[in-house]
Amino acid sequence: MRDAFVARLTALAEDDPRLMLITGDLGFGVLTKFAERFPRQFINAGVAEQNMMGLATGLAMEGHVVFTYSIANFGTLRCLEQIRNDAAYHDANVKVVAVGGGFSYGALGISHHATEDLAILRALPAMTVVAPGDDWEAAEATEALVNTPGTAYLRLDRSSMDRAPEQGERFALGASRRVKEGAAATIISTGGMLGEALAAHETLASEGLLTRVLSLHTLSPIDSPAVIDACRTTGGLVTVEEHSVVGGLGSAVAEVCADAEVFPRAFKRIGLRAGFSSIVGGQQYLRTRYGIDAAAIVAAVRSIAGA
DSSP states (O other), rough: OOOHHHHHHHHHHTTOOOEEEESOOOOTTTSSHHHHHHHHEEOOSSSHHHHHHOOOHHHHEEHHHHEEEEEHHHHHHHTHHIIIIIIITTTTEEEEEEEEBTTTGGOOOOOGOOOOOHHHTTTSSSSSOOSSSHHHHHHHHHHHHSSOOOOEEEEESSOOOOOOOTTOOOOOOOOOOEEOSSSSSSEEGGGHHHHHHHHHHHHHTTTTOOOOEOOOOOOEEEOOOOOOOHHHHHSEEEEEEEESSSSSHHHHHHHHHHTTTTOOOOOEEEEOOOOSSSOOOOHHHHHHHHTTTTTHHHHHHHHHTOO
């Protein structure tokens, strides 16, 4: 996803001098071509994420569209006050880009596990929160955010799918994508968990259980009509996120259902539950250890369907 983001931003910067990219002293090799082609549109702020956010807000207030780039926890939790008070409060055109959502940097431990970021940032007023599920969504989201005023969070995942969109398919912030059809249940995923959701769909389909799969790439604003329709027309909802179940995708979907007074026949949330993610290991290993992989999705759908 990171490479898809950089490629699209580089293409857009060619014709849009407003675009700026600020890194918190990482992305070497990944951002080198952008920095060489657009030296006046690139800044390395150093390991100073709070200062990076203040700098980004100032540039945005002067007419730029600024993307900040850092590892998920460092670019969000470390400078949350600056995101809230400087950028979001002033509706500044600052797009906070986080590489390594969820367990992407699993081997580096809890300091690099981003498992509360979606909950915290979607709580900020007027904050657009996007977690693409594949490379196409990441690239399209990048362009959409350039054309959407205000402060936003773009959470990129190390696990990535190069899944081609359907012919004529268009990306829209605040919408979801129905990538598979079925009525036994609806699997709603956000971010890189789309790959696990699709793997679960295939396993269940081989057992005769057809599931709808929604890629809910935008958590704020959320696609309420798609969630409500899934409640009414399928056997239940299973939300899947590489994030705490508190305040993230599952909570957002539950809020939509409660506010609309439309309740699914069954509702299961798959995400991190057991406190802090203190185990160290690769992303797929941690998904399995914490029960948020395709096997966990399959088990949840089977329980809904009574299989």
